[in-house]
Amino acid sequence: MNNKFLKNILSIIIVVAVAFAAKQYLEAREERKYQDQTAWMGGEGKDFAVMVPEDNRALQYFKEEFPAREVILACAEDITDDQLQDLLVIYRENEHTRLAALIDKGEGHWYISPEIPAPIENQTIRFKNIDKEAEMEFIITGEKEGAVGYAVYRMIDGEIKDLFGEGMADCC
Numbered sequence: 001m002n003n004k005f006l007k008n009i010l011s012i013i014i015v016v017a018v019a020f021a022a023k024q025y026l027e028a029r030e031e032r033k034y035q036d037q038t039a040w041m042g043g044e045g046k047d048f049a050v051m052v053p054e055d056n057r058a059l060q061y062f063k064e065e066f067p068a069r070e071v072i073l074a075c076a077e078d079i080t081d082d083q084l085q086d087l088l089v090i091y092r093e094n095e096h097t098r099l100a101a102l103i104d105k106g107e108g109h110w111y112i113s114p115e116i117p118a119p120i121e122n123q124t125i126r127f128k129n130i131d132k133e134a135e136m137e138f139i140i141t142g143e144k145e146g147a148v149g150y151a152v153y154r155m156i157d158g159e160i161k162d163l164f165g166e167g168m169a170d171c172c
């Protein structure tokens with residue numbers, strides 16, 4: 001082996017090592033960027049709200065009021081900033097999937113919000129006070145034939161208002 005050959009080998013090794021390190025660095029940076037962008041969602045798929053038990057009073061009320069609605073997911077949280085637990089319900093009725101909020105008015109009364117379209121399948125609900133102020137916001141995700149969407153909502157004047165989101169029209 002001559003010197004020139006060794007030098008060539010060495011420079012190839014250096015180039016490969018530098019390229020590898022750069023790739024690692026860029027990947028780590030992308031990963032951090034993704035985590036920053038989705039940090040408000042509560043991390044990678046964690047803290048999904050869980051279904052309330054069958055004997056939840058708001059859920060029972062909803063089922064009595066609307067026997068034709070098939071409940072898919074119902075999760076409780078105070079979404080009106082009044083310390084009374086409300087209930088978000090995703091349900092199916094006449095081939096449509098919808099979301100409505102039951103707002104606890106105290107003494108066994110609930111106000112039921114106008115319904116809005118909800119994803120067809122794999123629905124999730126997450127509660128997160130995104131701006132850390134007043135009402136708790138909630139994030140709905142779901143799919144329809146592989147198309148994924150999400151949106152962030154807040155209760156405003158008794159209605160479920162869409163603050164921002166992506167792909168929701170394709171999965172509802």
Ligand SMILES: [Ca+2]
Nearest residue numbers: 078079080084
């Ligand atoms: Ca409430």
Ligand SMILES: [Ca+2]
Nearest residue numbers: 133134135136
């Ligand atoms: Ca808020």
